[in-house]
Amino acid sequence: MRHTRIAGAVAVSAILVVTAGCGSSGSSKAAGATGSSWGSCKVTGTAGSIPLKTTTSGTLTIKADLPSAGWWDGDTIGSIKSGYEYCLASEIAYLGGQKQISLQNVSFDKLVSGTLTGYDLSLDEISITPARAKVVTFSKPYYDSYLGVLTKKGSKVTGANLRKMTIGVKEGTAAQTWVSQTLKPSGSVKVFPGDTEALAAVAAGQVDAYIQDVAIELGQAKKSSGAVSVIGKYNSGQSYGIMFPKGSENVTAVNKILAWCKKHGYLNQLSKTYLGPAFGGDPASVPAWSVS
Template sequence: MKQAVVAAVAVAGMALVASCSSGSAGASDENGAAGANGSYGECEVFGAKGSVKLKPATAGELTVQTNLPSPGWWKGTSPTDITGGYEYCLAANIAHRAGLPKVNVQNVSFDALVAGQTKGYDMAMAQISVTPEREKVVTFSAPYFDSNLGVLAPADSDVTADNIRSKKIGVQVGTTSVDWAEKELKPSGAPHLFQDTTSMVTAVTSGLADVAVQDTAIMLGFAKNSGGSLKVVGQYETGQHYAAIYEKDSANAAAINDAIEAMRKDGTLDKLSAKWLGPELGGDPNAVPVWSMK
C-alpha cells in the first residue's frame, strides 16, 4: 500500500522532495520531547525505559529501514533530517523501551524490502500491508496500524452505512477495493472502475460517482485538498494491517512484538496517529466512523 499512499498524498498537494541516498540518523534533541530518555527528535516517548530487552544489529541504537519520502509517517525527506512521523516515533518508542538512545534510519528500495533482500537492520516500516505473498519471503511483526477502506463523498452528501448500496460506487482498478465492493458491499449497480485515484475522486466531485472507496489515509488526503467540498464519511474494517518486517530468524522479533502490543494497549499507537497522521492528512484515520455492513 506504501506507494499508492505516497502518490495520492503528493496529488493532494503535499509538497515532497526527492529523498537523498541511504544513510543513518539520530535526530537532534534540542527541542524534542524525548529529553533525557534519548535523542529522538520531536518524538514523545512513553512507557518504562529499559523494559524491553533487545540485541540490536548495531550496539547502542535501533536500526530501522524505510522507503522515503513518506509524509505523516516520516517527517523529513532523507535519513539525516528525519525528526518525527508515526513510524519514526513508533521506532523511537521501541528504542526508548529498549534503553537505546538513538534510532538509525536507513533509506532502502521498497521492492527490495518486501522481497526480503535487505540486511543489517532490526526492523523495517514503510506502510507495508501484510499479504500471504509477502509472508512467504519476509517475517512480519505484530500489526501496528489498521488499513481500512474509507468512503469519500461530497461534504453535503446523504450517504450513510444504511443507503450506500444504492449509490454509485467508484473504485480504482487493481486495488483491493474492487473485490471488496463486488464481493462484500454488493451495491445495487456495478461499481464504476477508474484507472487512477485522481480520476476516481474527480468523478465524485462531478457527480459521475456518489462515493469513492479507497484506503482511508488516501481518501483523507484528497478530502483535505478539496477545500471542504469532500469528506470521508465512514470507513470499513478490512482486516488488513500495516506491520514491520524483521530479518528472517530475528532474535528480537518476540520482544518487539510485545512492545508493539503494549503500545496498542496503553494508547501509544493512538497518540501517534492523532499527532502525526491527523495534521498531515487533514484528519486522524482512527477518528473516522467505522461502518458495518447493513
C-alpha cells in the same frame, strides 16, 4: 481487468541518521523532549529494559517508503522528526537499548518483497497478509486498517459505479490485492509506485479513484487544499504490523514493547497527537461502503 503500471522515480538511497551527536552529510541532529535523540517524540519507560539485537550496534535501522503524513511527518526524509510511526520506532529503539534510529528510503513494492537485507525492521503502514508472511516476519498488529476511496473534487464516483471507473492502486499494497481479488472492477486498474504519483493522477483526472488505506488518504486529502477528498471506505479486515527480515531475532522483544505501549496508552497517545491532526478527520466518520 486491465492493469497498467505507471513509472515513476523511486528514491532508494536517501539515508537519515537521527542522532544526538554532531550532524554531518546525510544526517540530522534532533533533540527530543527527553533531551536524547528522538526528534520531537516523548519516549517513556526504562531505556534498555527490553533489549534488541541490531545489525549495527547502538542503532535501530529502519527501511520504509518515506515520508508519510501523520506517520512520518516531513517533506523530505531529512526533515522527519515526528509522526506516529516515527515515534513508535523511537520508543522501540529506546526501550530496546539503542541510541539512535537510521532511516533508509525504499519503494514499497521492494520493501515487502522479502529481498531486502541490512535492516532491523520496517514500520510503513504495512498490512499483515498471508502472502507477505511467507517472505517476511510480522509483529502482532499495532493498527487496524480500512481501505479508502479518494477522488477528485466534484467526482461522480459512488459505491454503485466504482467498479466501472478507472482505479489507481499503489504497487505491492494490500489495496492492490483487494481490488483485484475482492472488488474485481470491470474498468481499468493503473498501478503506481507511490502515493505521490497516484495523488497527482487523481488530481489530473487520469484515474477516477485511488484505493489505499483510509488513514493515508485522509492525510493526502488534507494536504491537497480541497482538490481531492475521501468519499468512502471498505473494511479490509486487515491490520498493520511491524515487518522484519524473515527469522529475525527481534520479533519477540518488539512484541513485548508493543504490549507495553498498549498497556500504558502510548499508541493511543500517538494516534491522538499525530493521526487526528494530520488526517483532518476521523476515519470512523468516512461513509462505509460494501462490495455487493
